[in-house]
Amino acid sequence: MLSVEGIDLFYGDAQALAGVSLTIPEGAITAIVGANGAGKSSLIRTIAGIECPRAGRITYRGQPVQGRPSHEICNLGIGQVAEGRQIFPTLSVLENLEVGSHLPRARRRKAASLAEVFGLFPRLAERKSQAAGTLSGGEQQMLAIGRCLMGRPELIMFDEPSLGLSPALVEQMFRIIERLNRENGLTVILVEQNVAASLQLAERAYVLETGRIVMSGSGAELLNDDRIRAAYMGI
Structure with missing residues (x-):
């Protein structure tokens, strides 16, 4: 591959x-x-x-x-979950995830991707309106992975x-x-x-x-x- x-x-x-x-x-x-x-x-x-x-x-x-x-x-x-997570701390959880879906390959499946990410990480669904910088370290790592998945890698x-x-x-x-x-x-x-x-x-x-x-x-x-x-x- x-x-x-x-x-x-x-x-x-x-x-x-x-x-x-x-x-x-x-x-x-x-x-x-x-x-x-x-x-x-x-x-x-x-x-x-x-x-x-x-x-x-x-x-x-x-x-x-x-x-x-x-x-x-x-x-x-090819997606990347970077060292140190590198989320956008002032954006909400949902806004961070939406950033990941801006790739042309991912735009048409944005809603389906979001449902899949929330299914994998229910905690993110619970905190979707919360500023990403206020999440715990583990939750921020979930968000970094979820954002990558939104790009349909x-x-x-x-x-x-x-x-x-x-x-x-x-x-x-x-x-x-x-x-x-x-x-x-x-x-x-x-x-x-x-x-x-x-x-x-x-x-x-x-x-x-x-x-x-x-x-x-x-x-x-x-x-x-x-x-x-x-x-x-x-x-």
Whole structure:
């Protein structure tokens, strides 16, 4: 569904990604794990069109997308739930969700999308008139996911969805991601520091270190790899 080939990304003279290559199969959850500063968010931002790589190629359903504006990439069906949620705090919950439906691919199904989001997150329906900035952290994460779903994506990239949440809410977020994949058929790229939880969920996974892919395999294989357990799980 998505192919990343030999991506190099620089911020000035500092190289953030070096020769990164990976493939994302349709209908699967693929995890990208690594420590802080490994380049995980840079990779997501490059796929989304927010950053422009110096070298390499990104194709979505066989169509080159690197270098295209982010709104065009969104309209192809690639959605992003950004790190830190990035909701509009002064807008209401409903207004935030409506922003997500402005993509041409999503406009005609706005009402159906809103019903689906409120079905998935009843708490958002209860608070639809409330300013988004007054929601709890977990509710804001629900809103960020709901806003992405309003754009009718076929592939969703989650960037640190558990960040800043309580253990109970972290578990809930992972259940939601699994449900979106299994019941809604969405392809998922999951970028997470919670290595154990993401590898348990993922069918395929990549390990990113200092801007390079250093390991890949099934989620189960990496979860049971002694090097991964020692480096990221303290086992």
